[in-house]
Amino acid sequence: GAVVSQHPSRVICKSGTSVKIECRSLDFQATTMFWYRQFPKQSLMLMATSNEGSKATYEQGVEKDKFLINHASLTLSTLTVTSAHPEDSSFYICSASPGRGHEQFFGPGTRLTVL
Amino acid sequence: DAKTTQPNSMESNEEEPVHLPCNHSTISGTDYIHWYRQLPSQGPEYVIHGLTSNVNNRMASLAIAEDRKSSTLILHRATLRDAAVYYCILLSNDYKLSFGAGTTVTVRA
Numbered sequence: 001g002a003v004v005s006q007h008p009s010r011v012i013c014k015s016g017t018s019v020k021i022e023c024r025s026l027d028f029q030a031t032t033m034f035w036y037r038q039f040p041k042q043s044l045m046l047m048a049t050s051n052e053g054s055k056a057t058y059e060q061g062v063e064k065d066k067f068l069i070n071h072a073s074l075t076l077s078t079l080t081v082t083s084a085h086p087e088d089s090s091f092y093i094c095s096a097s098p099g100r101g102h103e104q105f106f107g108p109g110t111r112l113t114v115l
Numbered sequence: 116d117a118k119t120t121q122p123n124s125m126e127s128n129e130e131e132p133v134h135l136p137c138n139h140s141t142i143s144g145t146d147y148i149h150w151y152r153q154l155p156s157q158g159p160e161y162v163i164h165g166l167t168s169n170v171n172n173r174m175a176s177l178a179i180a181e182d183r184k185s186s187t188l189i190l191h192r193a194t195l196r197d198a199a200v201y202y203c204i205l206l207s208n209d210y211k212l213s214f215g216a217g218t219t220v221t222v223r224a
Contacts, residue, residue: 004158032210043202044159044214093158097210103149104212106158 002028004096006107013084014115021079021110023094029074030096034104035067038091050077050094084114119203124219133190135218137203140184147206148179150188152199153217159202162188190220198222 003026013019023033033050048058048069056069068080077096081088091111095104120138127133139148150162163170163177165186170177176189190197202217 006158034211036214043216044153044212046211046213049211091156095158095212103161103164104151105161106151109156109158111156 002026002096002098002105004094004105004107006092006094006110008110009108010111010113012113012115015085016083018080018082019084019112021081021092021094021112023077023079023096023107025075025096025105028096028098030077030098031074033071033077033094033096035069035077035079036093036095038093038109044093047079081112084112086114088112089114118213119205119215121201121203121215121218123216124221126221126223127190127193128223129194130192133193133197133220133222135188135190135201135203135220136185137187138185139203139205142183142205143207145208148177148183148186149204149206149212150175150177150201151204151212151214152197152201154199159214162201164206193220193222195222195224 005024007022031052035047036044038044046059047062048056050056050069050071052071058064071077091109093109095106097104149164151159153159163175165177178187200217200219204212
């Protein structure tokens, strides 16, 4: 199947700093990518839809100024957690699809720990 | 969003089949039925999807009821590597996946 990578896989940062997470589709182009967050023992929660060349659309309750999304190319989307706080500590996962109607391929996830 | 209902957990013995049920009584005519699974500390993995007809692939089979209000994921011979949380999700026109609690599958050696 298609491959989606994320970088970094794990990051620890101090409270108040910003952290950038990259999501890349390695062998296909994706006009749309999705960002999820998963807290321990919970299911994935969709945060936002990243659209290549246009603004991301955020789910209700997700602060767009805190979670900045940039989808600059058909193979790369980035999620920046600005002014991170301990409550932002979570497992962040991205997904991408080769096209509408196709299955989604997920990245391996990024474990963020804010001290 | 159309919702799905799955059992919280299911146990199986290695080499035996596993039948994972999913109810989706409010499914609309254009919703696809998708199944994903997630191992601990990993991103979800696509398993299978279908619309109306039963589907088979190298990982599993998907049996869809005639009225489409329920479906069953079938793992033909469970292995220890199949232990995961399995999510049944309806994919609508907005192509967003809404994850529920899923079914935690345990495989006994």
